Amino acid sequence: MALQHLLVLLSGLGFGLSLIVAIGAQNAFVLRQGLLREHVLPVVLVCALSDIVLIVAGIAGAGAVFALAPVLITVVTYAGAAFLLGYAVFAARRAIRPSALAAGGPAVAKTLAATVATCLALTWLNPHVYLDTVVLLGSIANTHGDERWWFGAGAAIGSLVWFTALGFGARLLQPVFARPMAWRVLDGIIALVMAALAVSLVIRALTGA
Structure with a gap:
């Protein structure tokens, strides 16, 4: 690998991580599944x-498609907010009802299909994923010309490393979540994050911001 390719790959890695390492619906879900050690x-x-x-x-x-057809983003925005x-x-x-908790976590585990469906919805019904990953990251990658795929490879590596670390590293927090109260606090935070994101999406769609 040439030094120039390596530098572009590292640039993509850093930029990709800057987009996904933040508190959001998807990360909150991955963290929770990691704590549960479930799927x-x-x-x-x-x-x-x-x-x-x-x-x-x-x-x-594909970013050009969303730029030419902003109605697609609007549809995804409202669906995602709902x-x-x-x-x-x-x-x-789950946070309000302690009876929904057992042994440090929910008493009833979700099926694999239900878990994957929820994960897909949280990912693909998030309009930011199109604006950030498709439009913004795609645009910046294309400024690197023939080396744009090295930039993309770096971003892809960043995504794989981050979600792997978040999902499988969550078990390190298991001692904290041995108490049902910790799960209630986590679910309360998740509820606030999800609700805040939903409201912000609606406001953005209405104001065109």
Whole structure:
């Protein structure tokens, strides 16, 4: 690998991490699944592979489609806001009702299909993923000309490393979450994050910000 390729790859890695290392709906979900040790590998793969697909689409020029058809972003925005609000309600119920907790976590585990479906919705119904990953990252990658795919490879590596660390590293916090109260606090925070994101999406759609 030439030094120039390595530098572009590292640039993509850093930029990709800057977009995903933040408190958000997707990261909150991955963290929770990691703490539960429930379907962690499928969740990590769904998030990472979704990011890779979006990165490739952005570099290939899909960002231009969203720029020409902003109505697509509007539709995803409202759908995403509705889903996030519903998820916030369920998280709030788990936080308010101690009976929904058992042995440091929910008494009833979700099926793999339900977990993957939720993860897909949190990923693909988030309009920011199109604006940040497809449009912004794709645009910056294309400034590197023929080396744009090295930039994309770096961003893809960043996504895979981050979600793997978040999902499987969450178990290090297991001693803290051995107490049901810790789960109530986490679910309360998740409910607030999801609700805040839903409201911000609606406001942005209405104001065109």
